[in-house]
Amino acid sequence: MPAELTMLLVVACTNWKRVMMVLTGRGKYSDPMEIPSNQAHVPSNLKTLNQYSIAEINHRLKNYFKFLFVREPFERLVSAYRNKFTLKYNSSFHKRFGTRIIRRYRKNATQDALINGADVKFKEFIDYLVDPATQRDGPLNEHWQTVYQLCHPCHIHYDMVGKYETLEEDANYILRLVGVGDSLHFPSYAKSTRTTDAMTAQFFSNISTQQQVQLYKLYKMDFLMFNYSIPSYLRLD
Ligand SMILES: *[C@@H]1O[C@H](CO)[C@@H](O)[C@H](O)[C@H]1NC(C)=O
Ligand SMILES: *[C@@H]1O[C@H](CO)[C@@H](O)[C@H](O)[C@H]1NC(C)=O
Ligand SMILES: *[C@@H]1O[C@H](CO)[C@@H](O)[C@H](O)[C@H]1NC(C)=O
Ligand SMILES: *[C@@H]1O[C@H](CO)[C@@H](O)[C@H](O)[C@H]1NC(C)=O
Numbered sequence: 001m002p003a004e005l006t007m008l009l010v011v012a013c014t015n016w017k018r019v020m021m022v023l024t025g026r027g028k029y030s031d032p033m034e035i036p037s038n039q040a041h042v043p044s045n046l047k048t049l050n051q052y053s054i055a056e057i058n059h060r061l062k063n064y065f066k067f068l069f070v071r072e073p074f075e076r077l078v079s080a081y082r083n084k085f086t087l088k089y090n091s092s093f094h095k096r097f098g099t100r101i102i103r104r105y106r107k108n109a110t111q112d113a114l115i116n117g118a119d120v121k122f123k124e125f126i127d128y129l130v131d132p133a134t135q136r137d138g139p140l141n142e143h144w145q146t147v148y149q150l151c152h153p154c155h156i157h158y159d160m161v162g163k164y165e166t167l168e169e170d171a172n173y174i175l176r177l178v179g180v181g182d183s184l185h186f187p188s189y190a191k192s193t194r195t196t197d198a199m200t201a202q203f204f205s206n207i208s209t210q211q212q213v214q215l216y217k218l219y220k221m222d223f224l225m226f227n228y229s230i231p232s233y234l235r236l237d
Helices: 013-024 054-063 073-086 092-105 111-116 122-130 132-136 147-151 164-177 197-205 209-225
Strands: 005-008 065-070 160-163
Touching: 013 164, 065 147, 065 164, 073 092, 073 122, 073 197, 073 209, 092 111, 092 122, 122 132, 122 209, 147 209, 160 164
Parallel strands: 005 065, 065 160
Antiparallel strands: none
16 A cells, blocks of 8 residues: 555545545545545545644655646636535535625625525626735635645645646556556546536636736736646736
8 A cells, every 4th residue: 555645635636535545444445436425525534744743744745755736727716616606515615705705795785695605606706816805814715725825836846746637647647656556546537517618718708807817817826837828718908
C-alpha cells in the first residue's frame, strides 16, 4: 500500500476520496465505486494533514509524493455555482452564502428568498465575488478561492500538477507511479452533467464587461500559473 501519498483536493474530490479510502482502508474496500458518495465525505474516513503534528506534517511534505489537480478557473467557478446554488440536495450553501448574497445584492428580495437563499442568480454570485467587501470578510470559500491561495504551489513543491481536463489519464498515471496502477483505476464518471466551456460562455454572456474584467483579475494568477489561456468568450475591453 502506498502510504506515502498526499494530496490536496480542489477538483474531483469525491472520486479521489474514494480512491484514498481504498488505499488506506486495510482491505475494507477494493472498488472505489462501491463507496457511496456520502461515505466518501465523512470527515473521519480520511486523515488530513492538519491532523498531524508539525514534525509529521514536515516529514510528509518532504518525503511524500505530492500532487494537485487544477481546472480551468472559470469552468471551476461556474461548476461551483451550479453545484452549490442551483442543486437542491444540500441546502447548507443556500443558508450559509445564499441568504447573505441575496440580502446584499438583490433589491426587493422576497421574504422567502431572504430566509432560504435558494435561488441565487449567477450575476448575484459574481456581484458577491468581485465586491471588495467580500475580500475584507476573510478568505473565500474553498470552492471558489483561487487555487494558488488555497494550495500554495510556490511553497509546497508538488511532484505533479494534474488537470481536470485530462483527469482520468493523469490520475491513472499517478496510481501507476505510486505502484497501485495494476489493481486500482481511477473511476470514470458520467460526463453528461459536467460544466463545459460552452456552458461557461453562456453564463458569462450574462455578466457585464466590467465584471468580466474584475473576475479575470481575481483569477488571473490561476490562469497564468496553470497555463490556461484567456477564454475566447471573455470581454476584456
Ligand atoms: C451539506 O454540505 C455541508 C458542507 O459541504 C456538509 O457539512 C453537510 O454535511 C452536508 N449535509 C448533507 C445532509 O449532506
Ligand atoms: C422595489 O419595489 C418598489 C415598490 O414596489 C418599486 O417601486 C421599485 O421599483 C422596486 N425596485 C426594483 C429594483 O425592482
Ligand atoms: C441569462 O439571463 C437571462 C435573462 O435574465 C436569463 O433568463 C437566463 O437564464 C440567464 N442565463 C444564464 C446561463 O444565467
Ligand atoms: C501550455 O499550454 C500550451 C497551449 O495549450 C501548450 O502548448 C504548452 O505545452 C503548455 N505548457 C506547459 C508548460 O504545460
